[in-house]
Amino acid sequence: xxxxxxxxxxxxxxxxxxxxxxxxxxxxxxxxxxxxxxxxxxxxxxxxxxxxxxxxxxxxxxxxxxxxxxxxxxxxxxxxxxxxxxxxxxxxxxxxxxxxxxxxxxxxxxxxxxxxxxxxxxxxxxxxxxxxxxxxxxxxxxxxxxxxxxxxxxxxxxxxxxxxxxxxxxxxxxxxxxxxxxxxxxxxxxxxxxxxxxxxxxxxxxxxxxxxxxxxxxxxxxxxxxxxxxxxxxxxxxxxxxxxxxxxxxxxxxxxxxxxxxxxxxxxxxxxxxxxxxxxxxxxxxxxxxxxxxxxxxxxxxxxxxxxxxxxxxxxxxxxxxxxxxxxxxxxxxxxxxxxxxxxxxx
Amino acid sequence: xxxxxxxxxxxxxxxxxxxxxxxxxxxxxxxxxxxxxxxxxxxxxxxxxxxxxxxxxxxxxxxxxxxxxxxxxxxxxxxxxxxxxxxxxxxxxxxxxxxxxxxxxxxxxxxxxxxxxxxxxxxxxxxxxxxxxxxxxxxxxxxxxxxxxxxxxxxxxxxxxxxxxxxxxxxxxxxxxxxxxxxxxxxxxxxxxxxxxxxxxxxxxxxxxxxxxxxxxxxxxxxxxxxxxxxxxxxxxxxxxxxxxxxxxxxxxxxxxxxxxxxxxxxxxxxxxxxxxxxxxxxxxxxxxxxxxxxxxxxxxxxxxxxxxxxxxxxxxxxxxxxxxxxxxxxxxxxxxxxxxxxxxxxxxxxxxxxxxxxxxxxxxxxxxxxxxxxxxxxxxxxxxxxxxxxxxxxxxxxxxxxxxxxxxxxxxxxxxxxxxxxxxxxxxxxxxxxxxxxxxxxxxxxxxxxxxxxxxxxxxxxxxxxxxxxxxxxxxxxxxxxxxxxxxxxxxxxxxxxxxxxx
Numbered sequence: 036x037x038x039x040x041x042x043x044x045x046x047x048x049x050x051x052x053x054x055x056x057x058x059x060x061x062x063x064x065x066x067x068x069x070x071x072x073x074x075x076x077x078x079x080x081x082x083x084x085x086x087x088x089x090x091x092x093x094x095x096x097x098x099x100x101x102x103x104x105x106x107x108x109x110x111x112x113x114x115x116x117x118x119x120x121x122x123x124x125x126x127x128x129x130x131x132x133x134x135x136x137x138x139x140x141x142x143x144x145x146x147x148x149x150x151x152x153x154x155x156x157x158x159x160x161x162x163x164x165x166x167x168x169x170x171x172x173x174x175x176x177x178x179x180x181x182x183x184x185x186x187x188x189x190x191x192x193x194x195x196x197x198x199x200x201x202x203x204x205x206x207x208x209x210x211x212x213x214x215x216x217x218x219x220x221x222x223x224x225x226x227x228x229x230x231x232x233x234x235x236x237x238x239x240x241x242x243x244x245x246x247x248x249x250x251x252x253x254x255x256x257x258x259x260x261x262x263x264x265x266x267x268x269x270x271x272x273x274x275x276x277x278x279x280x281x282x283x284x285x286x287x288x289x290x291x292x293x294x295x296x297x298x299x300x301x302x303x304x305x306x307x308x309x310x311x312x313x314x315x316x317x318x319x320x321x322x323x324x325x326x327x328x329x330x331x332x333x334x335x336x337x338x339x340x341x342x343x344x345x346x347x348x349x350x351x352x353x354x355x356x357x358x359x360x361x362x363x364x365x366x367x368x369x370x371x372x373x374x375x376x377x378x379x380x381x382x
Numbered sequence: 383x384x385x386x387x388x389x390x391x392x393x394x395x396x397x398x399x400x401x402x403x404x405x406x407x408x409x410x411x412x413x414x415x416x417x418x419x420x421x422x423x424x425x426x427x428x429x430x431x432x433x434x435x436x437x438x439x440x441x442x443x444x445x446x447x448x449x450x451x452x453x454x455x456x457x458x459x460x461x462x463x464x465x466x467x468x469x470x471x472x473x474x475x476x477x478x479x480x481x482x483x484x485x486x487x488x489x490x491x492x493x494x495x496x497x498x499x500x501x502x503x504x505x506x507x508x509x510x511x512x513x514x515x516x517x518x519x520x521x522x523x524x525x526x527x528x529x530x531x532x533x534x535x536x537x538x539x540x541x542x543x544x545x546x547x548x549x550x551x552x553x554x555x556x557x558x559x560x561x562x563x564x565x566x567x568x569x570x571x572x573x574x575x576x577x578x579x580x581x582x583x584x585x586x587x588x589x590x591x592x593x594x595x596x597x598x599x600x601x602x603x604x605x606x607x608x609x610x611x612x613x614x615x616x617x618x619x620x621x622x623x624x625x626x627x628x629x630x631x632x633x634x635x636x637x638x639x640x641x642x643x644x645x646x647x648x649x650x651x652x653x654x655x656x657x658x659x660x661x662x663x664x665x666x667x668x669x670x671x672x673x674x675x676x677x678x679x680x681x682x683x684x685x686x687x688x689x690x691x692x693x694x695x696x697x698x699x700x701x702x703x704x705x706x707x708x709x710x711x712x713x714x715x716x717x718x719x720x721x722x723x724x725x726x727x728x729x730x731x732x733x734x735x736x737x738x739x740x741x742x743x744x745x746x747x748x749x750x751x752x753x754x755x756x757x758x759x760x761x762x763x764x765x766x767x768x769x770x771x772x773x774x775x776x777x778x779x780x781x782x783x784x785x786x787x788x789x790x791x792x793x794x795x796x797x798x799x800x801x802x803x804x805x806x807x808x809x810x811x812x813x814x815x816x817x818x819x820x821x822x823x824x825x826x827x828x829x830x831x832x833x834x835x836x837x838x839x840x841x842x843x844x845x846x847x848x849x850x851x852x853x854x855x856x857x858x859x860x861x862x863x864x865x866x867x868x869x870x871x872x873x874x875x876x877x878x879x880x881x882x883x884x885x886x
Contacts, residue, residue, distance in 0.1 A: 250743040250751040257740055260729040267688055267718060267726055268741040268795070269709040330731050 078379040082324055082336065082372060086343050093350035100353055107232060113345035114231035115140070115290040115308065117338065120316035121239045122286030124337045125246065126279040127320055130259035130329030131178060131185040133280065135170070135193035136287050137312035141303055142200040143167045144291030148301025149203055151212035159217055163292035164285050170196055171284020175277030193313070200303035211300035221296030231293045238286065243334035255279065259329030287312075318365070319344055322372050343368070388451050390415045390547050390578050391436055391467075397444030398431055398602075400782055405431045406442070409604045411597050413547075418569060418579045420589040420610070423599035424622050424814040426772075426784030430551050432599065433582040437469030437549040438462030449547075460489075468545035470536045470553055478525030483507055485524050486538045510538055514568055530561045530674050537568065548572065549580040554588060555812045558674050558840050559874075566592055584814045586615045598622060619815060632826045634850045634866040640664035641700070643834035644716075644803045646685060649694035654680045656859040658694070662803065662834040667825065669849025670838045672877050677858040678838045679721055682807045685836070686718030687711035699802060712741065717801035719792060721808045727792045728780050735762035735776035738794045745798070765794045770820060786817025793824065804828060805836045810844060822848060842873060 093100040100106075110117075119136045126133050147163035154162075170192070177188040204210055220230040246252035257265040258275050266272050294308065295301045302309070317327075323340030325332025344365055351361045391413040398406040406428040413419045413436075421429040434440040435447060438456030446453050449465050456462045459469055477485055483503060492502040507520050518534055527535070533553060540548050550569075554562045569579055569592060583589050589596060589610070596613050598605040598621035605621045640663045649658040655677055662668045670678045683689040685696060687705040696705050698714040705711045711718065720726040728737055739746050739758050746758040759776045766774040769790045771783070780791055789810070796804065809825065810818045825848055829835050839845050845852060846867065854862040854876040862876035 248753050248755070250747045250753060253736060253740070253743055253753065256732060256736070257729050260731050261726075263726040264720075264729060265740075267686075267708045267720055269707075269712040271707075271709060330729070 074379045078376045079324070081375065082322070082339055082343075085372075086339055086346075089343060089346055089350070093346065093353070097350065097353040100350055103227070105349065105353075107228060109345050109349045110232045110235065110342070111229045112349070113341055114229075114235040115294050116312060116315050116319065116345075117235045117341045118238050118290045118293070119283070119287050119312055120319040120337050120341050121235075121242045121334050122283040123316055124320050124323075124325055124332060124334050125242065125255055126185075126283045127317075127325055127327060128246070128259045128329060128332045129255040129276055129279045130262060131276060131279065132317075132327070133174060133189045133283050134186065134313050135174060135189040135196060136283070136316055137305065137309045138193040138196035138200070139167050139170045139284050139287035140291040140294070140312050141305060141309035142170065142196045142203070142291075143288035144295035145200045145203045145210060145301040145303050147292050147295050148210035148212055148217075151214065151217050152210060156212060156214045156216045159212070159295070160292060163295070164288040167288020167291065168281050168285040171281040171287075172277065174284065175280030178280065179273035179276050197303075197305050197309075200305075200309075204301070204303040207303075209300045209302055213299075218296050218299045221293060221298070231297065234289065234293060238289070239334055239338050242282075243338075246334055251275070251278070256330055259331075261330070315344065316341070318369055322369050324372065324376060388415070389413060389448075390450055391580065392448040392451070393432070393435070393445065394448065395445040396432065396435060396442045396447070398428070398435065398440065398442050404602045406435075407602045408445070409599065409602070410445075411604065411607055413578060413580060414595065415578050416573060416576045417594040418573055418581055418592055420581045420583060420593035420596045421599065422583065422586065422589055422596060422618055422622060423605075424584075424784075424786070424816055426601070426787065427599040427622065427814075428602040429582050429584075429599050430785075433549045433551050433580055434469070434471075436462075436547070436580055437467055439469060439471070463543060463545070466544065466546035467549065468540035468543060468547070469549040469551070470533065470540060471551050478523070480524060481520065482518055482522050482524055482527070482535055482538075483520035485535050486510070486520075486542050488539070490543045506542070507538075510542055514538070514541065514571070515564075528674055530557050533557070533565075537565075541572070545577070547578045547580065549582070551582045552584070552812055553581075554583065554585060559842065561674070562588070586618050586815070589618070590615065622815070631847045632822070635665070640666070640832070642697075643699050644685070644836070645697040647695050647697075649681070649684055649696075650692045651680065651684055651689065652692055654689075654858055655684060655691070656857070658858075658860055660836075660853060660860060662836060664802075664832045664834055665829050666851065667829045667835040667837055667849050669845035669852045670836060670855060671842055671845050671852055671873050672855035674840065676855040676877070678855050679807055680858070681855065682718065682805050682836065682838055683720075685711070686716060686805050688718065688720070712799065712801075715802035716805060717741075717796035717799055717803070718805045719796055719807060719809055721811070723785075723788055723792050723811075728788055730779070730781040732780060733777050734766060734771070734774075734780055734783070734791055735759050737780045737791050738762040738765060738776070738798055741795050742799045761798075762794070765798060766791070769794055769797075769824065784814075786813040789813050789821065790817065793821065797828075801833065803834045803836070805838075807838045808840065809837070810839070810841070842870065842877075846870060846873070 119140065123133050123136060143163040143166045146166045147159040150162040151159040174189050174192055177183045177192065178185045223230055225233065246255065254265065254270050254275050257268065257270060258272050262272060319341035320337045321327060321340070322343060323336030325336055347365055348361055389412045393409060393411045396406050396409045397404070409428070409432060421432055423429040431440060435442050438459045438461050441457065448454070449467065454465065477488065486507060487503050491498045492506065493499060504520065511518060516534055516538065518531060524532060524535055553565060557565060572579060581589070581593060590613060593610040595607060596610050596618065597607040598618060600622055642661045643664045644662040647659040649655050658681055660668065670681065672678050680689065684691045687708045687710050696703050698716065703710065703714040705714065708718065729740065735758055739762055743753065746761060747753050762776040763774055766776065771787050771790045771794070780788060783791065806825065810821050813821065825835060825837065837845060837849055850866050852864040852868055852873060853860045854873060856877060856879050864873060
């Protein structure tokens with residue numbers, strides 16, 4: 036059921052020169068790049084080609100699309116989803132799932148705003164991230180120690196976290212600290228680039244490096260690919276899984292902080308971005324080609340997936356296509372991406 | 383038997399590629415009706431692939447499959463089953479959470495108006511089992527059965543849907559010799575009733591004993607198809623490799639005085655292990671014989687920390703260790719090669735290099751857990767080369783290797799750690815003759831270098847050929863001990879609990 040080439044950093048290269056050549060090797064030729072596009076290449080890199088094609092299409096179709104401001108806005112608008120999606124990629128590669136992203140996001144931002152009002156405005160920053168990490172820890176413990184299916188566990192904790200958020204705002208929807216410190220990261224730019232864009236980029240790069248270049252990252256692929264084998268290889272599987280949930284929780288806390296800082300208030304409204312975050316983030320992960328069964332995927336794919344979904348909103352807005360058609364297109368796109376790779380794998 | 387005039391299965395110029403590697407190249411075979419037709423070859427020769435093509439599990443890239451002279455193009459095993467072709471796969475795939483009964487009749491349940499007639503199903507089951515001489519509780523959950531019994535379920539499933547052609551892929555690789563005999567008896571009965579059996583195996587003696595016709599494959603190409611009566615083990619090996627394979631019986635040092643590396647005493651696990659004690663010296667290979675279910679695998683898993691124990695002590699190299707997880711056992715210097723490389727061993731989606739270094743990534747990482755990937759590739763490549771993994775390409779996905787080479791990669795992972803104590807559970811399961819010989823030499827060499835080895839195998843010849851000492855397990859305890867090269871029948875008798883006192 037794999038959907039992509041192994042994300043494994045050392046896999047996928049053509050045979051290096053200087054390989055030992057034996058009689059069997061001649062009888063069974065090795066994999067070699069022959070300059071031809073094969074089905075596997077479409078499966079693995081089709082998404083890159085699609086992103087480029089979409090980019091070119093919008094550039095031609097709309098005179099506004101390819102401008103610095105528009106592109107920055109595109110990324111800015113998807114920064115919170117992107118941060119959450121990059122982090123949940125780790126959880127998914129390790130063979131789990133997290134549906135509580137949106138609720139962690141909402142409760143974190145409400146707590147951040149609450150802390151800003153009641154303790155001191157600088158407390159908003161650590162409170163959001165630590166609260167998110169704690170919520171992630173709860174998810175991780177439920178999934179590992181109580182062995183509750185991750186789908187159900189995070190569906191349930193998501194409900195509770197969302198409820199707490201409304202409780203913290205005492206049934207109202209907003210807590211608004213009036214402070215320029217609170218809105219600092221959401222409403223300022225450095226060298227013309229919004230802070231959320233920079234945060235998204237930094238989170239994505241760090242997580243990609245962790246995944247591809249660290250022992251921990253390799254362990255995630257192992258745990259998600261073959262849990263029993265990972266355990267027999269001495270991996271502390273539970274601890275590894277819990278860490279992925281903590282990272283995801285902290286990232287959602289950070290996303291919540293970005294959102295609160297941008298709007299200038301903590302909102303417990305799950306009718307907005309908070310309610311959609313989990314599905315949009317996971318859609319980005321799936322579109323990028325990370326397998327929801329675990330063991331395969333990478334963060335750069337998720338970034339691409341999130342940006343493609345963002346590009347559709349942005350580009351179609353510029354072309355004045357209605358929202359609902361955008362949703363239809365995004366849905367079809369995800370099915371097409373996942374379907375193509377599954378068909379290619381089955382051949 | 384006019385039906386035999388038309389070949390039930392005919393393969394013409396079949397070709398199949400996996401990511402550039404030719405698994406099969408222009409292979410044509412005709413299988414006559416009412417015969418046992420064996421497919422033999424080394425690992426990676428394409429025999430399993432060919433079997434899977436007949437069973438509709440895999441689609442060929444080139445060539446044409448004819449069933450009863452009718453060109454077919456199956457897209458699933460289900461379609462093949464409708465044409466009366468059933469596959470019993472190497473990696474058995476029944477529905478684990480359902481009962482034996484439900485598995486046997488899965489998809490062909492006797493029904494009336496859409497409702498399953500359970501009573502009739504039970505009746506048919508009783509008929510089937512008595513007809514084929516099986517004893518298997520129809521209510522048992524398939525997931526709880528051992529491999530040999532799961533296989534019986536698969537065979538029952540094939541005869542229940544009245545398959546005319548049955549493809550068996552390495553059916554005996556996880557069976558004891560007694561179970562193998564039973565299976566062969568059944569295969570003969572199946573043939574007697576006019577059914578055709580395509581038998582994929584690397585056990586040449588079985589093939590010669592059982593088959594009417596043998597097709598030899600080498601590196602995805604057809605070598606020849608000939609009547610089994612005209613072949614010998616030597617001629618088949620020559621066909622498979624182009625050379626003669628050597629015998630595998632190793633010299634055993636007697637009276638080892640090296641220090642004891644592994645000292646297990648009073649190991650208990652309720653219902654599984656009873657007061658098991660054993661010692662292995664440095665450089666010693668201790669073989670563990672016994673029937674499937676005697677507790678061999680369970681003992682290995684308990685020592686390796688894979689399963690919990692209720693009581694008992696494990697002393698490694700003079701130090702008592704509390705082993706509660708595989709990580710504890712590894713820290714103590716042990717390495718455990720599990721029974722199933724697919725389920726518990728390899729990461730199929732990862733590369734050879736990742737699979738090799740996985741159990742000791744610290745060795746190829748800097749202080750902060752950052753992998754040094756160039757160093758990793760170099761180390762992996764040299765280890766893979768020394769184990770003659772083919773191809774020794776560290777970037778390749780392990781799933782693209784043949785079974786024997788996959789097994790070598792699993793060995794590589796554990797050798798990468800330089801273990802003092804090596805526990806091997808079925809180290810040559812599903813591996814061809816050449817790879818098997820290579821693994822045997824490797825085990826012998828490791829012992830010669832001072833590693834303590836605990837060897838478990840369903841193939842008693844393998845245990846006898848390698849072990850310096852043989853322990854026989856029965857019903858969860860060690861019942862007999864033999865020094866090097868015991869007579870085969872004495873070991874067999876002990877395994878069955880016949881004759882002799884409990885400890886020798």
